Amino acid sequence: MPPRPVSTTMTRMTPKQPDTAPATRRLLHEDLTREILSAFYEVYNTLGYGFLESVYARALFSELTRRGLHVQREVMIDVYYKGECVGSFRADMLVEYRVVVEIKASTWLVEADRNQLLNYLRSSCLEVGLLLHFGPRPRFKRVVAENARNARLPNQVVSASSASS
Numbered sequence: 557m558p559p560r561p562v563s564t565t566m567t568r569m570t571p572k573q574p575d576t577a578p579a580t581r582r583l584l585h586e587d588l589t590r591e592i593l594s595a596f597y598e599v600y601n602t603l604g605y606g607f608l609e610s611v612y613a614r615a616l617f618s619e620l621t622r623r624g625l626h627v628q629r630e631v632m633i634d635v636y637y638k639g640e641c642v643g644s645f646r647a648d649m650l651v652e653y654r655v656v657v658e659i660k661a662s663t664w665l666v667e668a669d670r671n672q673l674l675n676y677l678r679s680s681c682l683e684v685g686l687l688l689h690f691g692p693r694p695r696f697k698r699v700v701a702e703n704a705r706n707a708r709l710p711n712q713v714v715s716a717s718s719a720s721s
Contacts, residue, residue, distance in 0.1 A: 677701035
């Protein structure tokens with residue numbers, strides 16, 4: 557007699573019903589990233605696919621601020637090498653001074669997109685980033701860079717300069 561198929565139950569995740577499975581440990585900035593992802597899906601479901609990155613950025617900025625979050629667009633973040641500021645990069649968004657958000661509106665995400673965000677995190681005092689893809693199907697990647705370098709840079713702060721929205 558053939559073995560019986562194993563029945564599994566999976567809860568469908570939606571922006572209003574994120575994954576509620578019990579976790580053994582919490583993610584870094586979990587509540588904040590869940591809120592950002594919920595806003596991302598709200599924007600995608602409303603606008604759909606096919607707009608320029610700047611349109612999605614403005615819509616996401618609007619949605620996040622409606623939810624009471626502090627959001628900066630096109631914020632300059634310092635890059636450090638052995639404790640010395642050697643440059644800066646312009647992040648699409650910085651939410652609550654804790655999560656870098658990079659927006660892509662291309663057909664495909666490539667590994668270089670994730671690596672770019674990871675390098676931003678590794679070279680700054682920030683640890684969590686979200687790569688939001690407004691492609692034919694909405695996708696996201698959560699990137700974390702927990703390293704000792706971040707703990708050794710007590711004077712490192714995010715630059716206060718940001719471009720106007």
